[in-house]
Amino acid sequence: MYSRMVLSRGYEERLAAAYMEGKTPLFNMANGPLPGEMHLSNGQEPCAVGVCAHLGADDVITATHRPHHIAIAKGVDLQAMTAEIFGKKAGLSGGRGGHMHIFDPKVNFACSGIIAQGMGPAAGAALARKLRGEPGVAVAFIGEGAANQGAFHEVMNIAALWKLPFVCVIEDNAWGVSVAKSQSTAVARNDVRAAAYGIPGVYVPGNDPYAIYAAAGEAIARARAGGGPTLIEIETWRLAGHFMGDVEGYRPAGEKEALFARDPIPAMRQRMIAEKTATAEDVVALEAEAKATLDEVFNFARAAAEPQPEEALEKVFV
Amino acid sequence: MYSRMVLSRGYEERLAAAYMEGKTPLFNMANGPLPGEMHLSNGQEPCAVGVCAHLGADDVITATHRPHHIAIAKGVDLQAMTAEIFGKKAGLSGGRGGHMHIFDPKVNFACSGIIAQGMGPAAGAALARKLRGEPGVAVAFIGEGAANQGAFHEVMNIAALWKLPFVCVIEDNAWGVSVAKSQSTAVARNDVRAAAYGIPGVYVPGNDPYAIYAAAGEAIARARAGGGPTLIEIETWRLAGHFMGDVEGYRPAGEKEALFARDPIPAMRQRMIAEKTATAEDVVALEAEAKATLDEVFNFARAAAEPQPEEALEKVFV
Amino acid sequence: MAEPARRDNRRKRKLTIAKAISEAIAQEMERDSGVFVMGEDIAKLGGVFGNTQGLLDKFGPERVRDTPISETGFISMAVGAAAVGMRPLVELMFVDFFGVCMDAIYNLAAKQAYFSGGHVKCPMVLMTSVGGGYSDAGQHSQCLYGTFAHLPGMKVVIPSNAYDAKGLMTAAIRDDNPVIFMMHKNLQGMGWLGTAPGAIVDVPEDAYEVPLGKADIARPGKDITVVGLGATVHQALDAAETLAKDGIEAEVIDLRSLVPLDREAVLKSVRKTGRLLVVDDDYHSFGVSGEIIATVAEAGITLKSPPKRLAYPDIPIPFARPMEQFALPNAGKVATLIRQMFQE
Amino acid sequence: MAEPARRDNRRKRKLTIAKAISEAIAQEMERDSGVFVMGEDIAKLGGVFGNTQGLLDKFGPERVRDTPISETGFISMAVGAAAVGMRPLVELMFVDFFGVCMDAIYNLAAKQAYFSGGHVKCPMVLMTSVGGGYSDAGQHSQCLYGTFAHLPGMKVVIPSNAYDAKGLMTAAIRDDNPVIFMMHKNLQGMGWLGTAPGAIVDVPEDAYEVPLGKADIARPGKDITVVGLGATVHQALDAAETLAKDGIEAEVIDLRSLVPLDREAVLKSVRKTGRLLVVDDDYHSFGVSGEIIATVAEAGITLKSPPKRLAYPDIPIPFARPMEQFALPNAGKVATLIRQMFQE
Numbered sequence A, B: 001m002y003s004r005m006v007l008s009r010g011y012e013e014r015l016a017a018a019y020m021e022g023k024t025p026l027f028n029m030a031n032g033p034l035p036g037e038m039h040l041s042n043g044q045e046p047c048a049v050g051v052c053a054h055l056g057a058d059d060v061i062t063a064t065h066r067p068h069h070i071a072i073a074k075g076v077d078l079q080a081m082t083a084e085i086f087g088k089k090a091g092l093s094g095g096r097g098g099h100m101h102i103f104d105p106k107v108n109f110a111c112s113g114i115i116a117q118g119m120g121p122a123a124g125a126a127l128a129r130k131l132r133g134e135p136g137v138a139v140a141f142i143g144e145g146a147a148n149q150g151a152f153h154e155v156m157n158i159a160a161l162w163k164l165p166f167v168c169v170i171e172d173n174a175w176g177v178s179v180a181k182s183q184s185t186a187v188a189r190n191d192v193r194a195a196a197y198g199i200p201g202v203y204v205p206g207n208d209p210y211a212i213y214a215a216a217g218e219a220i221a222r223a224r225a226g227g228g229p230t231l232i233e234i235e236t237w238r239l240a241g242h243f244m245g246d247v248e249g250y251r252p253a254g255e256k257e258a259l260f261a262r263d264p265i266p267a268m269r270q271r272m273i274a275e276k277t278a279t280a281e282d283v284v285a286l287e288a289e290a291k292a293t294l295d296e297v298f299n300f301a302r303a304a305a306e307p308q309p310e311e312a313l314e315k316v317f318v
Numbered sequence C, D: 001m002a003e004p005a006r007r008d009n010r011r012k013r014k015l016t017i018a019k020a021i022s023e024a025i026a027q028e029m030e031r032d033s034g035v036f037v038m039g040e041d042i043a044k045l046g047g048v049f050g051n052t053q054g055l056l057d058k059f060g061p062e063r064v065r066d067t068p069i070s071e072t073g074f075i076s077m078a079v080g081a082a083a084v085g086m087r088p089l090v091e092l093m094f095v096d097f098f099g100v101c102m103d104a105i106y107n108l109a110a111k112q113a114y115f116s117g118g119h120v121k122c123p124m125v126l127m128t129s130v131g132g133g134y135s136d137a138g139q140h141s142q143c144l145y146g147t148f149a150h151l152p153g154m155k156v157v158i159p160s161n162a163y164d165a166k167g168l169m170t171a172a173i174r175d176d177n178p179v180i181f182m183m184h185k186n187l188q189g190m191g192w193l194g195t196a197p198g199a200i201v202d203v204p205e206d207a208y209e210v211p212l213g214k215a216d217i218a219r220p221g222k223d224i225t226v227v228g229l230g231a232t233v234h235q236a237l238d239a240a241e242t243l244a245k246d247g248i249e250a251e252v253i254d255l256r257s258l259v260p261l262d263r264e265a266v267l268k269s270v271r272k273t274g275r276l277l278v279v280d281d282d283y284h285s286f287g288v289s290g291e292i293i294a295t296v297a298e299a300g301i302t303l304k305s306p307p308k309r310l311a312y313p314d315i316p317i318p319f320a321r322p323m324e325q326f327a328l329p330n331a332g333k334v335a336t337l338i339r340q341m342f343q344e
């Protein structure tokens, strides 16, 4: 888990740096090697690794507009994903999707740019597994803001009604763009909404990878055993703006500093060393490994060829 | 309450008879003085009268595709409504709406043919009352099937978040067309879904006008007092098919007979007489009065003029 | 699989579109265990418009699933099932309800292949009913052809008769792309609604495909091209019958699908006849009728008189019979308009 | 209120469209206490595209309301508020999200007046952002003009510059009908996105109306009519500038609204020029470009060369810059196409 968290953090640091190329001094989203919106997930890595540690390639994940940490935890092909984010022909989708549309069928990962849109596809994959008598669960990751979208409700009800091997994981980073959870959600915690579907609901405070791992393990085991869905809400922290370029004037003073002080990556490093599940040397080695991987990945993506313009016309129908 | 129930029942009996004109021996929905779909509400009258007894003309109601009982309880202009259902120029909307689109702004009544569509307009009217500092509550009636539609969830959350003077009344008649509640809804009772919005939820069993009156009174008083929304689910009985022409092959044997045996209108009559809140003569007089009203209403609607064809082009924009 | 023998060569067995569709689905369900069906009232009831009659008994409740009234839910679930290799059919009871679930259709199903660079497919068929004429008012009578055809990534099919319906449905189920299958209530063959007699035709028992994207010349003629789809094909055919007595030979083209659109068939016919009328019961502006006329105009074909369209006016659909009938196209109006075109 | 003084006669004060819109809203909120605003990130943030900047401070959180991510919820609530006499503005952040809430728009807001026989109105403005070009991929870059314009009961407005934006917005808020107000991201004037310079123009401080349904001749010319809307108006103007050097005088028509559609303005221009090109960054088929061409064809105007359109191809919008730019119209492509038309 730690290594994936470090990989994800390092990945986004490089992405952020590349994103800003060509965008200074004047920030124009259309410029640079990485145009368009860029939603970073730094701070939210524990959610991804704690859940994905229980999943194999056959298990299905749908993620959101903020997908990198989950993709990395799920084992998406990092070179092809990065090439995609750079809009290259070697990208997972040949550059058609970009950072909000990462599809890697080899590990059954998909994401999308519409709030709560992934709920259905995940539950549908769970239904497919059930109809075919195959093992495998499906997990939909959404944000806390997405729990107020109609699709959330419709899919939760069907998944519960049909007892699908499905888990909904809500990453509660307290914000939906500039709107605080308390301004968007009539209840303090979304796990209570499980009662509306007669399924277990769990709240995991503290952005703690160990606690997330435990809660997700239970839910996924229940799903695998035919016990139906679980709704998990995880307290997590969005250390970045909503997207790059967001000046975050809506955040209360001091909030970000407080969150950075509780950054889950150093916290996990400390705990591992304290509990002797890893030595300081192990950690350094892991970090070096991540760096080497990232060097390779970004070199590949940058060097990769651009798509031909006319390829835009392909793959509309298959 | 009883008189409105009797009026509603009698109203629909006449409507049903008129609907079948021109449709026998071969049932073709396009024929007769009342073409199109026809959804009857017989059996569900207690829900309408128990709630509407607490409402004035300024209070807002949105109803569903099955609107007659609620319209009658809310005091919609019965002549103009009937003319509308007969597609006449004197109808509430000049014949443009028909039985699923009854709008009477004088008593703030509206309904629609899309499941759960009325949730938002009712909550929006509640918001308007609040913004203007006006008294007045808004009630959305929906079916138990509609509680699985996304709009239900979105509006409940906003109404609760903004503490609107809003009540959602679910008429649980156990069926959504041919699909039983247990086949559509992951929980046995929708009142538990109130927990998802941090508001009170109430279940009223037995299709009992007295119990409905009590529960609705509490909810509406709370809404008027600024206490925010309530979710009420009422057990009720659809004595007719989903729409006229429905052969109801999906109903378990004996279900309808059992429901007719518990028809709420004779039950209330008995109770009134037993509790001496009305005499047998009162009841007979009420029933005669209803009959006289209905004679007048149906004579008016039948005699009223058809709209000119070209009027179809008017009122798209106002 | 090629289109089988010509119409006149078919085994004699008249079916309604509803029966033809349910037969096509049943045959594909037998052939491919990945095919399954979801929708409101499609199991026990067999579908409000009969498309799934008998399927529950044959295939059981796992593969024939009644759903809650949660269109976004079950349609987006179908996309997810399709992504992992199933071939779901879903039913949107009336097309008018698209507004509660369009994201799942146009932004999810229709773009899955593209966003994934073709690596994740969406072999899903969405069946829906369209059209009015029986006083079901403005939220239950729309066609919305233009709405679906305008948005890329989904095929849009509209059968006008039971033969085409079965063959197109078979092709749609086997297609690896999302297909919106729009069935007109005036043609469906439900006892409780009137049905244009021309929709009930002989249908072979064996499975066959009618290819998506090939228009049909429903009636050949040399004097004017009348383009229709679904119900308006029959109006055009009836009008052509009448006009033939006046010596006007109308060629009637049944588009059969809007995506892909067989522009070539239209152009070829108009090049021959020199005249064009489009008949469409969807809204007039920014829709099918405009697209067909524009296609002909762009081709620079010299016409004998300006092209015309008879479409549903840009108004919601009124309930009252006199108003609705006034607004709808019909054979009489088609014939009148064509006569006018010959006087210009 | 009449349209004020001609452009060249305006008080000099250049505004972006975003500023012009927020000014129009603020003035109407002052004028009419029934006007209020709801949407995602429209209060504290002032709108992702700046349409509501400053309103929260001026009018407070009761009348400027951030909503949950529940588009069906708050848009249908706006309809209910409008029904009882309020004049809500709501923002759908990107038009691409219409799929989660279209029922509230096209089946509820757009039909309330009709279904009620005109007795219940829906004076609501739905603001939304459209367009791509900055690599925001297929769920954040669409125009969808045709989708909205096809469905009856709502007006559809697309401003191309700040002067029009303010006047059209003022007219929209005062209109008793639902108005969909589509603002192109390439014109909006947000610092973090490029903006066509022609969109930032002088804007009077006082409130004024630009009537809905009147096209604007953005540039007069005698040789060809180029019809555009929103961003493509500026592409057409730039192309016209280039072509003028070759002696081709293009007349550029800015539609300003699709519903009502000023067909007369187009016809009048084409009657004069004898040539027509439509430039549209919405999808090609079954949309705006087809409707405009059909309108001219139906009128039976004899053209010097077949009408043409330059529209977005029928494909989802790709992320990678070379692909997206390949698919989008631009001034260079407009000029090239026009030159070709003069060689035919």
Ligand SMILES: Cc1ncc(C[n+]2csc(CCOP(=O)(O)OP(=O)(O)O)c2C)c(N)n1
Pocket: A064, A065, A066, A113, A114, A115, A142, A143, A144, A145, A146, A147, A173, A175, A176, A177, A238, A242, D040, D069, D071, D093, D097, D100
């Ligand atoms: C249906 C829809 N509405 C609005 C948006 C715009 N939008 C993108 S991200 C976002 C906030 C999402 O908040 P949350 O679900 O908490 O996820 P987070 O960004 O915090 O990860 C919004 C409103 C969208 N993409 N889709």
Ligand SMILES: Cc1ncc(C[n+]2csc(CCOP(=O)(O)OP(=O)(O)O)c2C)c(N)n1
Pocket: B064, B065, B066, B113, B114, B115, B142, B143, B144, B145, B146, B147, B173, B175, B176, B177, B238, B242, C040, C069, C071, C093, C097, C100
């Ligand atoms: C969005 C939408 N989906 C489906 C329908 C078709 N439909 C009409 S009534 C109905 C059943 C409604 O059940 P319920 O909400 O329980 O109301 P009831 O008919 O029992 O009064 C359905 C599915 C519709 N009108 N709108």
Ligand SMILES: [Mg+2]
Pocket: A143, A144, A145, A171, A172, A173, A174, A175, A176, A177
């Ligand atoms: Mg969030």
Ligand SMILES: [Mg+2]
Pocket: B143, B144, B145, B171, B172, B173, B174, B175, B176, B177
């Ligand atoms: Mg019901």
